[in-house]
Amino acid sequence: MCPKNSLQDLGIGQTDRRRIVIIGGGFAGLRLAGGLQKSNYQIVLLDRKNHHTFQHLLYQVATAELEAGAIAYPLRKVLKNHPDYHFRMVRVERIDPARNSVVTRYGDLRYDYLVIATGAETHFFGMDSVARHALPMKTIAEALDIKNRMLKNLEDALLTPDADERRTLATVVIAGGGPAGVETAGAFADFKRFVLPRDYPDLDPNLFKIYLIELLPRLLAQMSEEASESAETYLKNMGVEVFTETRIQNYDGHTVKTDKTEFPARLLLWTGGISGAFIDGLGEGLVDKKGRIAADRFCRVNGLENIYALGDVVHMATENHPEGHPQLAAVAVQQGEYLAGHFLDIEKGRKSKPFRYTDRGMMANIGRKKGIIELENGRNYKGFIPWISWLAVHLFFLAGFGNKLKTFATWAWIYTSRDMATPIILEKQDD
Numbered sequence: 001m002c003p004k005n006s007l008q009d010l011g012i013g014q015t016d017r018r019r020i021v022i023i024g025g026g027f028a029g030l031r032l033a034g035g036l037q038k039s040n041y042q043i044v045l046l047d048r049k050n051h052h053t054f055q056h057l058l059y060q061v062a063t064a065e066l067e068a069g070a071i072a073y074p075l076r077k078v079l080k081n082h083p084d085y086h087f088r089m090v091r092v093e094r095i096d097p098a099r100n101s102v103v104t105r106y107g108d109l110r111y112d113y114l115v116i117a118t119g120a121e122t123h124f125f126g127m128d129s130v131a132r133h134a135l136p137m138k139t140i141a142e143a144l145d146i147k148n149r150m151l152k153n154l155e156d157a158l159l160t161p162d163a164d165e166r167r168t169l170a171t172v173v174i175a176g177g178g179p180a181g182v183e184t185a186g187a188f189a190d191f192k193r194f195v196l197p198r199d200y201p202d203l204d205p206n207l208f209k210i211y212l213i214e215l216l217p218r219l220l221a222q223m224s225e226e227a228s229e230s231a232e233t234y235l236k237n238m239g240v241e242v243f244t245e246t247r248i249q250n251y252d253g254h255t256v257k258t259d260k261t262e263f264p265a266r267l268l269l270w271t272g273g274i275s276g277a278f279i280d281g282l283g284e285g286l287v288d289k290k291g292r293i294a295a296d297r298f299c300r301v302n303g304l305e306n307i308y309a310l311g312d313v314v315h316m317a318t319e320n321h322p323e324g325h326p327q328l329a330a331v332a333v334q335q336g337e338y339l340a341g342h343f344l345d346i347e348k349g350r351k352s353k354p355f356r357y358t359d360r361g362m363m364a365n366i367g368r369k370k371g372i373i374e375l376e377n378g379r380n381y382k383g384f385i386p387w388i389s390w391l392a393v394h395l396f397f398l399a400g401f402g403n404k405l406k407t408f409a410t411w412a413w414i415y416t417s418r419d420m421a422t423p424i425i426l427e428k429q430d431d
Helices: 027-035 055-062 128-133 140-159 163-169 179-199 225-237 329-348 384-397 401-417
Strands: 019-023 042-047 051-053 072-074 085-089 094-096 101-104 107-110 113-116 120-122 171-175 209-213 241-243 248-251 255-258 262-264 267-270 274-276 307-309 362-367 370-374 380-383
Touching (some): 019 027, 027 042, 055 179, 128 267, 140 163, 140 267, 163 171, 163 262, 171 179, 179 209, 179 225, 209 255, 225 241, 225 362, 225 370, 362 384, 370 384, 380 384
Parallel strands (some): 019 042, 042 085, 113 307, 171 209, 171 267, 209 241
Antiparallel strands (some): 051 072, 094 101, 101 107, 120 274, 248 255, 255 262, 362 370, 370 380
């Protein structure tokens, strides 16, 4: 139990319940908290933001399809029916395992059990110039920055007398051929086809270039070669120029330099890599080069009985995944659900089975009526039905009934009107 009045505890009242502190309101943290709705624990959720972000749809905010609020869910409402749930919007600076506490600028917080579900952060592989000038896409704020930059560049392209500068302003380069990069490229291609001629009739649509750059030999490397070929064929037919086995080396805000060629562009969107967002204090040897924390099959951090790690930030070596599970939302969701069950087992004095990941396949939305599904048995499907299936699955997992309604209505509008919902620049004006 947490001793009463022993620490400031971020203003959280006294309790006789065992306290579970969850750091991170992403997919893993949200599923864990939801699974403890009827438990007898005190649950404290900490996050730097006051909302959960449905990251699968960030690219649709970035490409002016969805309102930002449609993919966000308030973390204070996660367990609104739980009698002892608390949320604090803070950044955890350090973990102190010896004192069973986490350290923030507002004070320390004691825990009986700690869960690190901090997710991942953008990784630029040591390229400082790319980190300074490229735009990542991990948060709603970053997605809005991309949308604002893209729309502002198009407005500036109409006003510049220089033909080369106009072409540079109208060019988008996307780094990373995973699901996020592929889906973003497809969305920009739909924007070029349906929105650009209508909203920017004075701008030659042929100037709007979309380049997708991938370091590996093929797109969607976590899927089969058949799925990769389908995605690349779709994108090329939509006007996206795909470059595989190409390494980005530098970006100064005007030109993307690779080991093969250069791309004059004012917008480089980075989806090319992530690393675990670990927190200091766990000790040496527990965090690998990808920022992931070593844990056992029960999600317990190695050597620390009451600290757990979930999702993108955990490295759990298993027979099927000796290098750890893929950093996918599906893994985070299943681990969150598993750990909720594990804590319920502890509460009832039962013994838990080790975590086992179930691969249910992968899917990608390439563009209008163009989807790809790969089932766990390796079978692939593409076209309209996979596209509809992708929409249905993501609508189902989107947090909040109101968000589901808003997103469905927006998708229906886009499908029937062939327009974008939010082609509006929202940023502070300098003048």
